[in-house]
Amino acid sequence: MQFFLEVLIGGLLxxxxxxxxxLGFVLIFKASGVFNFAQGALVFLAALTTVGLMERGAPGWIAGLIAAILLGMAVLAVRKGRGAALGGRDWRKAGMFAAIAVGTILLIHKPLPFWGAVAVTLVFMVGVGVATERVVLRPLVNQPPISLFMATIGLTFFLEGLAQAMWGANVRGLDIGIPDEPIQWVMDRWGVLVSSFDLAGAGIAAVLVASLAVFFNKTRIGRALRAVADDHQAALAVGIPLKQIWAIVWAAAGFVALVAGLLWGARNGVQFALTFVALKALPVLILGGFESIAGAIVGGLIIGASEKLAEVYIGPMVGGGIESWFAYVVALLFLLVRPEGLFGEKHIDRV
Amino acid sequence: MKASILGRSLRPVAATLAAAAIGLGASGAAHAQAKEQFIPLTGYWVGPYAAGGSGFFGGMVDYLTMLNERDGGVNGVKFTFEKCETEYNNARGVECYERLKKKGPTGATLVHPLSTGITYSILEKAPQDKVPIISMGYGRTDAADGRVFPWVFPLITTYWSQASAMINYIAKKEGGHDKLKGKKIVLLYHDSAYGKEPHAVLQDEAKRHGFDLTLIAVAHPGNEQGAQWQQIRQIRPDYVILWGWGVMNPTALKAAQKTGFPREKMIGVWWAGAEEDTIPAGDAAKGYVAAGFNVAGTNYPVIREIQKYVYGKGKGEMDDKSRVGSIYYNRGVVAGIITAEAVRLAQERFGKGQPMTGEQVRWGIERLNIDNARLKQLGAEGFMPPLKVTCQDHEGSGLVKFQEWDGKQWKVLTDWIEPDRKLVRDKIEASAAAYAKEKGIALRDCSKEN
Incomplete structure (x- = not known):
């Protein structure tokens, strides 16, 4: 019983x-109805950027490129401002771009402490999110979802290549200060092994989920997001700023990718295989529904627990190594009962 | 008017193109007579396994470049290279092999596919093209029987030798083979053909020495091992043999720490024994032991020569110079040594100072005898084991050293450790004979080889 409990708790965590x-997938899907294939690549990029900045600061060429783009945008903002007679506001924008450009240049070859690197990575990931909206998604507004999905496949390979071009192919460790050891008093009291790192990870995920749930359900932007997801054109027609909403969501997905990247990176090391963690999220999404934050959490708990129990109790009978596909079996079984996923919205179309 | 402006402006472009074409033609003519030995680099510098690929090929190119710079190549024949990115993908590996096999004055000298999958994919093509395959520490184990596989060289050591050497190492630690009786050993393996490779040898060893062997699979990529380590915790083994690849290795080390399993009792295969496997695991890797057919470190004359003649002239392959001397890098240096020695031997037989064909180099590889005296001359004594290849034995050594990760670097724990040669060789010959029968291959008579 003790062993069963241990496997169960380990699986849930x-x-x-x-x-x-x-969560990253859900965010994008909720706002644009697109399955973002690039989420795994975003996790990798975020983690690698953080450790890269800690190790050796920004590489010259990428910092120079970003600074040049930002300065160009600053110039554009000023010129646009004159034409539209909105000088004051656009000067502010230009100033902001110029400041970030200078900041980027200052980062060249300057290793940063952990929190500094996390902050700079956050800005970078928000930038990547906004740029994705500008360059990849905006030209595809009102196109069928499959076009947007294909675009995110392209984006995946680009981001994976960019990450390795920026930081090299080295495998790195990441210490975020949370020990990955059994909690002794739990061990002494119940004889059950629970890792302090896994527990902390669960806590961080819980806080993230709670804040995202509030954001989606209680704020105007959240409601606008849901409207956009339902129908781009209708949302535009009622005056919802689609582009802005998409940029916000991609930036939020970048933030979630950063948190996931830091935790997974600290767990297994920062390396290309971080992109594979997306594979772990797929059965969770199938089970929990693509549009539900609560579904992502409940789905994760069910998948985690069932795959671990299956590996331990069924695995030895069939030669082991079953957890990766068993997760999909569980998800597909749930689909038989609830085709839209556990928490997915039922879509009823008028015929 | 516009047309004439266009014509004028295009004139320099046309002239440049014409000059370039003449230049190319001239270099082609020079190429045909060049004293060059072409080495195809079918490797991976991007993608999931880039860390290993870039280190290995970096070491190999740097060693051969050092020979070019220091000695003018081998008897005046310089090594040339061309990279082709396989991303560790079989289809791309074959494509790269096809693209490069005819390059250089004599075609590809040999090929190091650095992937078991790619090795299998070109196993039958390469002999037809007369290009020898060197699969150092990977690929098809039974290819060590040179009578059946004349063109394939799984040099230095195979998975089967390694599994057997691991048991010998454990026995040595425990104070003799008789002490293995009743011990519990877990093999935690990557659930793939690679991971299943040692099963038969370990099962035989378990029967012979009376230890209890449990096989536990980890599904690819291996970034989740909670369930496996809970099983291990329940079994309470004396040793865990880690037969992992990529992210599976640091994840296993972290999980061992989490479950309180001592890392000193974890023994890794050589694909689980590089800096790329331990650094991501941080402190969790301290004390972990892994086998290796080459050692890490820069304190060898051969590495110092590379630093002097290659990096000293700003020609090194590695962007991150701190990786010079790492396990993968040094393994590439070993590959470079073997390549150059085979070419040197072939030249002695077929013409000093001439570029060698693949067929001639195959002859050379099959007669390699890099003993301790030669290793000393090469500046690689203790760096790699002595190697003696014959028509029958395409493995040539079978020795491994065991190294411990001290938190910062690998420290050599043992001298070269032997496998159970009879057990391994019997299995190799049985498996090769079955392959020969299936393919209708007649065994070479090695007594007639000169």
Whole structure:
């Protein structure tokens, strides 16, 4: 019984880690109805950027490129401002771009402390999100979802390549200061092994989920997001700023990717395989529904617990190594009962 | 008027193109007579396994470049290279092999596919093209029987030798083979053909020495091992053999720490024994032991020569110079040594100072005898084991050293450790004979080889 409990708790905690990645997918899907294939690549890019900045600061060429783009945008903002007679506001924008450009240049080859690197990575990930909206998604407004999905596949390979071009192919460790050791008093009291790191990861995921749930359900932007997801054109017609909404969501997905990247990176090392954690999120999404934050969490818990129990109790009978596909079996079984996922919205179309 | 402006403006472009074409033609003519030995680099510098690929090929190119710079190549024949990115993908590996096999004055000298999958994919093509395959520490184990596989060289050591050497190492630690009786050993393996490779040898060893062997699979990529380590915790083994790849290795080390399993009792295969496997695991890797057919470190004359003649002239392959001397890098240096020695031997037989064909180099590889005296001359004594290849034995050594990760670097724990040669060789010959029968291959008579 003790062993069963241990496997169950371990599975539930792993499940929360899967949910963390699944959240990024849910955010984008909720806002644009697009399955963002690039979420795994975003996790990799975020983690690698953080450790890269800690290790050796920004590489010259990428910092120079970003600064040049930002300065160009600053100039454009000023010129646009004169034409539109909105000088004051656009000067502010230009100033902001110029300041970030200078900041980027100052980062060249300057290793940063952990929190500094996290902050700069956050800005970078928000930038990547906004740029994705500008360059990849905006030209595809009102196109069928499959076009947007294909665009995110392209984006995946670009981001993976960019990450390795920026920081090299080295595998790195990441210490975020949370020990990955059994909690002794739990061990002494119940004889059950629970890792302090997994527990902390679950706590961080819980806070993230709670804040995102509030954001989506209680704020105007959240409601606008849901309207956009339902129908781009209708949302535009009632005056919802689609582009702005998409940029916000991609920036939020970048933030979630950063948190997931830091936790998974600290767990297994920062390396290309971080892109594979997306595979762990897929059954969670199938089970929990693509549009539900709560579904991502509950789905993660169910998948995590069931795959671990299956590996331990069924695995030895069939030669082991079953957890990766068993997760999909569980998800597909749930689909038989609830085709829209556990928490997915039922879509009823007028015929 | 516009047309004439266009014509005028295009004139320099046309002239440049014409000059370039003449230049290319001239270099082609020079190429045909060049004293060059072409080495195809079918490797991976991007993608999931880039860390290993870039280190290995970096070491190999740097060693051969050092020979070019220091000695003018081998008897005046310089090594040339061309990279082709396989991303560790079989289809791309074959494409790269096809693209490069005819390059250089004599075609590809040999090929190091650095992937078991790619090795299998070109196993039958390469002999037809007369290009020898060197699969150092990977690929098809039974290819060590040179009578069946004349063109394939799984040099230095195979997975089967390694599994057997691991048991010998454990026995040594425990105070003799008789002490293995009743011990519990877990093999935690990557659930793939690679991970299943040692099963038969370990099962035989378990029967022979009376230890209890449990096989536990980890699904690819191996970034989740909670369930496996809970099983291990329940079994309470004396040793865990880690037969992992990529992210599976640091994840296993972290999980061992989480479950309180001592890292000193974890023994890794050589694909789980590089800096790329331990650094991401941080402190969790301290004390972990892994086998290796080459050691890490820069304190060898051969590495110092590379630093002097290659990096000293700003020609090194590695962007991150701190990786010079790492396990993968040094493994590439070993590959470079073997390549150059085979070419040197072939030249002695077929013509000093001439570029060698693949067929001639195959002859050279099959007669390699890099003993301790030669290793000393090469500046690689203790760096790699002595190697003696014959027509029958395409493995040539079978020795491994065991190294411990001290938190910062690998420290050598043992001298070269032997496998159970009879057990391994019997298995190799049985498996190769079955392959020969299936393919209708007649065994070479090695007594007639000169």
């Amino acid at each position: 792993s499940g929360v880690m899967y949910s963390l990645v699944a």
